[in-house]
Amino acid sequence: MSPTLRAAVDVAAGGKTRAVIYCRISQDRTGAGLGVDRQRQDCEALAERNGWDVVEVYVDNDVSAYSGKKRKRYEDMLADLELGKATVVIAWHTDRLHRSPTELEKYIDLSERRGVATHTVQAGTIDLATPSGRMTARILGAVARQESEHKGHRVARARQQKAMAGEWAGGIRPFGWGVPTGETTKKVDRKSGEEIEAPVLDMTKSVPEEAAAVLHWTDTILSGGSIRSCVQWTNDKGLTTPRGNPMTHQDLREMLMRPRNAGIAVYRGEEVGPGQWAPLVPVEKFRAVVAILTDPARTTNRGAQPKWVGSLIYVCGRDCGEGMIVTQSGGRQYPSYRCPSGHGGGRRAEIVDQYVEDTIVERLSRDDAHELLLPGPDGIDVPGLQAEDVRIEQRMRNLGGMFGAGELELTAFTEGMETARAQLAGVRSQLAQAATVDPLAALVGQPDVRKAWKTLDLERKRNVLRALVTVTLVKPRAGRMPDGGYFDYGAIHFTWRR
Numbered sequence: 001m002s003p004t005l006r007a008a009v010d011v012a013a014g015g016k017t018r019a020v021i022y023c024r025i026s027q028d029r030t031g032a033g034l035g036v037d038r039q040r041q042d043c044e045a046l047a048e049r050n051g052w053d054v055v056e057v058y059v060d061n062d063v064s065a066y067s068g069k070k071r072k073r074y075e076d077m078l079a080d081l082e083l084g085k086a087t088v089v090i091a092w093h094t095d096r097l098h099r100s101p102t103e104l105e106k107y108i109d110l111s112e113r114r115g116v117a118t119h120t121v122q123a124g125t126i127d128l129a130t131p132s133g134r135m136t137a138r139i140l141g142a143v144a145r146q147e148s149e150h151k152g153h154r155v156a157r158a159r160q161q162k163a164m165a166g167e168w169a170g171g172i173r174p175f176g177w178g179v180p181t182g183e184t185t186k187k188v189d190r191k192s193g194e195e196i197e198a199p200v201l202d203m204t205k206s207v208p209e210e211a212a213a214v215l216h217w218t219d220t221i222l223s224g225g226s227i228r229s230c231v232q233w234t235n236d237k238g239l240t241t242p243r244g245n246p247m248t249h250q251d252l253r254e255m256l257m258r259p260r261n262a263g264i265a266v267y268r269g270e271e272v273g274p275g276q277w278a279p280l281v282p283v284e285k286f287r288a289v290v291a292i293l294t295d296p297a298r299t300t301n302r303g304a305q306p307k308w309v310g311s312l313i314y315v316c317g318r319d320c321g322e323g324m325i326v327t328q329s330g331g332r333q334y335p336s337y338r339c340p341s342g343h344g345g346g347r348r349a350e351i352v353d354q355y356v357e358d359t360i361v362e363r364l365s366r367d368d369a370h371e372l373l374l375p376g377p378d379g380i381d382v383p384g385l386q387a388e389d390v391r392i393e394q395r396m397r398n399l400g401g402m403f404g405a406g407e408l409e410l411t412a413f414t415e416g417m418e419t420a421r422a423q424l425a426g427v428r429s430q431l432a433q434a435a436t437v438d439p440l441a442a443l444v445g446q447p448d449v450r451k452a453w454k455t456l457d458l459e460r461k462r463n464v465l466r467a468l469v470t471v472t473l474v475k476p477r478a479g480r481m482p483d484g485g486y487f488d489y490g491a492i493h494f495t496w497r498r
Contacts, residue, residue: 016053019088019119022077024060024096036061037194039092042121046090050119055086078107081116093122101138108134167265167276168203173242175255176214176280179205204277213239214280217256221289224439224463227253257293262286271393283389284382287428288435309353309461310337310471317474317493324473337473347473351487356471357453359494360464364440365449372468372498373438380434385427392424439463470495 023039036059047054058073074097080086089111091097097118098104110116111128118126128134168177178201187198217230227249234247241251255261263279264286265272281289306312312323316339324337326349336346363369396417403413439460446452453461465471472495476488483489 016051017088018055018086019047019052019090020077020080020086021047021054021057021090022059022074022097023057023092024071024074039096039121042092043090046119046121047088052088052090054090056080078110081110081114084114087114087116089116089118091118091120093120094118094126096120104138173201174203174258174260175242176210176261177201177203177206177277178242179207206278206280210239211280213237214255214261217252218261218281218285218289219437221256221292222285222435223437223442224460224467225457226459227256227293229457229459253293256289259286272397273390273393282435283386284431284435288432291429291432292436306458306462308335308337308349309356309458309465310349313462313465313471314352314356315470315472316341317472317491347476347491348487352473352492355489355492356465357461360468361450361453363468363496364443369444369449373440373444380430382431382434385431385434389424389427389431392420392427396420396424439467468497470497 021040021043023036023043025036025039040057040059044054056077058077060071060073077089081089089097098107108128111118116128118128120126180199181202183200184197185200186195213234216233220230220233221227231247231249231252234252239247241247245251259266259271260275260277261280262283262285263275263277264283265275279286308326310324311326314324314337316322316324318339318341320339320341322339322341325340326335327338327346328335335349337349337352338346364372399408399413399416399420402408403410408416442456442460443449443452443464456464472493474491474493476491480486481488
């Protein structure tokens, strides 16, 4: 039964034609910039003029039909039509319903089986029960898809040009930048779908508090701190992501890895040159942080946070090479260091840690402590390396262009790229070395080393321990010790690395 005949049957039976309305808005606003509320009003007016009873309104906000992303309310509408909920679908335009030929064919099949008519505010009636109606729908769908593809190409090309020019290409405001200019612009609210006034942001200028946070994170990682401690510091400060959410481990790691922090423009994940904004951190610090966070040897366990200075760092003295762990033991259930292989009894964790910390503080308080520091990057030409970094990247882009134009064979292209990547890795390794901070630097030379030690978080204390000394726990002696106590301090052996 055709949709027109079905509607006539409804009227003859003494009832109103049942209709549903579908509204959608996305960043591709072919609907003349209309919000979903305006679309709905126009569709309801069309239903009223025709005497139809609107039984349901389906709304998908900020979802592109072209992208292929699932539209929940659209799928709900199809399921309801399959059950016979309505015989008329009203939309502002056909491109609000479909931009995929596959999606359109599925809709045509359902309309034929269930006698559903499609009416639009802008394109009139689309009778999918007739060959000419289906042809019209397919033509309109093809035109809409071509418009989407063409716009997508224009947008991508514009973003590429902006990236190559070092300009901001749009998207979510990056943490650290975006100072209001005092002007406003119209944008579509993601929640309501309505146009709202939004402040215009200058993406070349940094937000002071956020810029300071990025620099703090960078320096923390370079001095041996952890992302976990950076997240805690950030949340304690009340700072959030640009979307207003609490900072997570993944959020902060991604922000630290952004080339934009160092004033480097990126297009499709590739660095394309200097950006037109002030960097938040020096290039060498950025390269060093990336090197640290991408080091395969770096511990990335996000499970239980260590609570003791020597957990898995102190070594068992029974030649098993195991790192000592802390467990509860004894009648009083006190935390003790034990070998995971079961060698020997436990050593009171708080006593061992305090003794080790006291020994480290004493060593770093001596007059010759400055001799323990690693040599600085005096011999590294940072500006020269940065210039070489830029030259190698440009050479890689040139090789890609020549290969794409057919001017270079695959073998020559592959060899050239491998050589360039190896050279680039060497340059960035040198830049990372220039910015990496010795874990001992925060303590050596301080007027009160013990006070400075207490200000360090646990992760930084553990980094000092790793860098300075190997602590081995051997089997303790039994009975009373010469100092009158029962704890054998002689069972804690120190092997100084520096």
